[in-house]
Amino acid sequence: MSITDAFVMATFTTPEKIGANPQSMLWLLPLVAAIAIVYKATKLPEIKAANFLKEVVILFGSIVVFMSITALVLCAFAWLITE
Amino acid sequence: MTTPRSKENHTLFLLTVGLLAWLIPGAGHLLINQKKHAIVIFVTIVLTFCAGLYVGSIGVINPVGAKPWYVAQIMNSPIVAALGYVATTGDYSVFGRPNEIGQIYTSITGLLNLLCIVNAVYLAHLRKTETAGD
Numbered sequence: 001m002s003i004t005d006a007f008v009m010a011t012f013t014t015p016e017k018i019g020a021n022p023q024s025m026l027w028l029l030p031l032v033a034a035i036a037i038v039y040k041a042t043k044l045p046e047i048k049a050a051n052f053l054k055e056v057v058i059l060f061g062s063i064v065v066f067m068s069i070t071a072l073v074l075c076a077f078a079w080l081i082t083e
Numbered sequence: 084m085t086t087p088r089s090k091e092n093h094t095l096f097l098l099t100v101g102l103l104a105w106l107i108p109g110a111g112h113l114l115i116n117q118k119k120h121a122i123v124i125f126v127t128i129v130l131t132f133c134a135g136l137y138v139g140s141i142g143v144i145n146p147v148g149a150k151p152w153y154v155a156q157i158m159n160s161p162i163v164a165a166l167g168y169v170a171t172t173g174d175y176s177v178f179g180r181p182n183e184i185g186q187i188y189t190s191i192t193g194l195l196n197l198l199c200i201v202n203a204v205y206l207a208h209l210r211k212t213e214t215a216g217d
Binding site: 014 | 119120123124127128130131133134136137138139140141142173175177179180181182184185187188191192195198199202
């Protein structure tokens with residue numbers, strides 16, 4: 001096995017070091033992008049670069065904004081209960 | 084006598100589309116001549132799935148200890164079953180946040196591929212219906 005093969009194998013057999021901190025929540029952004037892209041690919045009858053990108057960005061933004069609002073409401077709710 | 088036979092062929096075609104879409108993400112759309120859709124679906128699902136494996140290692144595919152996640156992950160492709168076998172026979176234990184992120188990524192891509200399978204089969208069925216209507 002060459003060094004390159006071993007390196008590729010190692011990247012998929014050992015987990016990354018990710019702490020349980022607020023920054024780790026940013027990992028949701030690539031996933032939201034993937035969801036928006038695949039969803040729009042199934043919904044649009046024809047894919048044209050500009051229109052597809054616009055639709056994906058709108059859906060991506062909507063999901064992120066809605067999740068942020070939900071997080072804020074839950075934070076406020078938790079603060080009200082614990083205060 | 085031709086109608087039942089064409090109906091049988093149509094069902095077989097729908098099954099082929101569904102099976103191909105499961106074997107290779109996007110292949111179902113390729114079969115119904117939606118090349119751009121197929122490329123977008125393939126690239127996005129494979130990249131996101133690989134990102135999940137990169138973060139959490141193949142240990143996130145756990146058919147024994149995390150069955151509900153595995154059910155969603157297997158929707159990606161039958162290759163996941165082989166990865167699950169490798170993961171259970173080797174020592175690839177993963178815990179904490181990398182495990183969570185890896186499982187979420189790989190499972191969500193599985194569910195997205197399920198959406199694509201259903202969409203490809205539906206579009207294949209719709210085309211046949213439209214052709215019959217013409």
